[in-house]
Amino acid sequence: MKLKEFLKDKRVLLLIVLVIASIGAISVLGIQQGLDLKGGSTIQIQLEKPVDTATMNTVTAVLDKRLNIFGVKDVKVYPSGNQNVIVEIAGVQPEDVAKIVGSNGKFEAKINNQTALVGSDITQVKTYQVTGTQWQVPFTVSLDGANRFAQVAKGQAGVPVEMYLDDELITSPELAEELANGNPSTDVMISGGAATKEEAQTEAKSVQTLLQSGALPVKVKIVGVSSVSADLGDQFINGALIAGLLALVVIAAIIILRYRTPILVVPIIITSIAELILVLGAAAVIHWNIDLAAIAGIIAAIGTGVDDQIIITDEVLKGFSEKKGKRRRLAGVRSQIKGAFFIIFAAAGTLIAAMLPLAYIGFSRGATGIGVLSGFAFTTVLGVLIGIFITRPVYAKFIEMILDK
């Protein structure tokens, strides 16, 4: 087989197209780095008991709002299972995290500098209503709270109710007339007006979240904090690159020593690099985060890839040495390659089977506990699939070509 013929092979063309597409995807979309590489923090929060989806949504919305109030940008809050919440903050120094999560979101409503309500008074916050440009947020308070509010609010209709979260003024709607008559009521309402309907909606929503943040439906507790600075993340990336290069050099040396055919090194190295590009390209397209665990997965996939290439090489060499005559040789090589692929598919099947439980935990629970390894499972499986279906067949063709002189 000649080089021209090799390049015309369907699988070879597919690989070339996919590698170019991946490079395009990586350069256009970029690779999303995990927090352990670009620097940032992951905070794991546990609720006091398992909750339903609606409550969980309230909890994540409230936490998200709280973090936004503190001016934290680029923050992701998402549930993990029915009892855990994960908060991811990008680009924050480890020292700042504790300040942010350590604040307990203390809510206070003051009228004329007198505390009327505190977070623990609020028992339930109802959905806001918007009529035209007017908005209302109804909520209920405990009896104690109702009494205190009635006293402070007596005769103060029209005076602003200043609402603080952790001593920071957030909003100050006016006190409604019916709340200023001195009679305690557990059903309270904050109302206000805005210039447009949209603004009214936003304002109402923010007040609702604010009230809720004083009254998270369940108690929460921080169970884990993990934080990496951007400098250290860069060190991790450089270290991984150096380790990868060194591993390739070592593998090349072993291949040369074993087969005494330096040219064999070329396809093995090219295949490994192609696999790396394809995995990263796929990750770029689906916006998969590449973190340290994912890098370990890529290393594992490329490692098994090199193993598979050694199997193919040995089988092909065997087919060549056993058969005489050009045509019979080629037939022998083809059947040996088939044999090699049986082993390769079987090995890939077992590896993927072993990764499934990890992938399942990762997808169902997110990055709590062992879920941080989901990136590892995902890139391993992806790399192995790309290997057995795309790059390994091309490698086999290449070996055929260079032996068939």
Next chain:
Amino acid sequence: MITLERFLESYKPLIAIPLVITIISLVLIATMGINEGIELKGGTVVVIELEKSVSQNELQSIISSTVPGQQVDVKSINNDQATVDITGDTDVVKISAALKETGTITSYRSVGPVLSAESMTQIYYALAFAFIFMSITVFIIFRDVVPSMAIILAAISDIVIAVGGMSLFGIPLSIASVGALLMLIGYSVDTDILLTTRVLKRKEGTITQRAKDAMKTGITMAITSTSSMVALYLVVVFLIPAAQTLADIAAVLIIGLLADIMTTWLMNLGILRWYTEARQ
């Protein structure tokens, strides 16, 4: 002179070698126990970029003052980087204030008891199901009880010896090292499948000849995988000591891959030969 062929002919006593090492590993695990990483026992790990040189003792006393009653263990200081383990929950703000003159915190990781207990359960499940799924796949591929069991037994031995090595060298059981153990299942089964396919499904040559061919391929595979892990280990130890978990992964895989050479070519091959001879 003992040639490789002669060596392979007397296979029955050789099966005992990996078995004995597996049992020794079990004894090691039972007596010495396994270190648990902070993800599993709870606690805090802080990585500090040092601005001036301090001794291990100085650093320890600086941090101890912020966490009275808790145990502070300065694990390593090199390349201006220090890694410190602290038992229990800590306040990172206090620690960073105390370190103001000495250095800055580049990585902070704290795990409470609730999360660590949960992770432990998940690890048992992940390992157990990985094994079950792998075994089912092996049975589907070979549809023959003894060869499949031989592969699974070899994989179990690899894992047990790797865990034994962790116990011996004090490598902590962590989420990352569990990843390494799962990776090991994949690597270990590779060579076993190669061996079983070559010995049982091929017809040309004697069994010894086929086994020898398979061994040539398998050992090359083992050498490349082991040396790339050695490369990773050395890079982490000398260039990025803060990525200790990567070094732990590499170390676990090196032990497991070396064990795999034994379990595949002494135990799995031995059982296969025994089986083919008994069948005839």
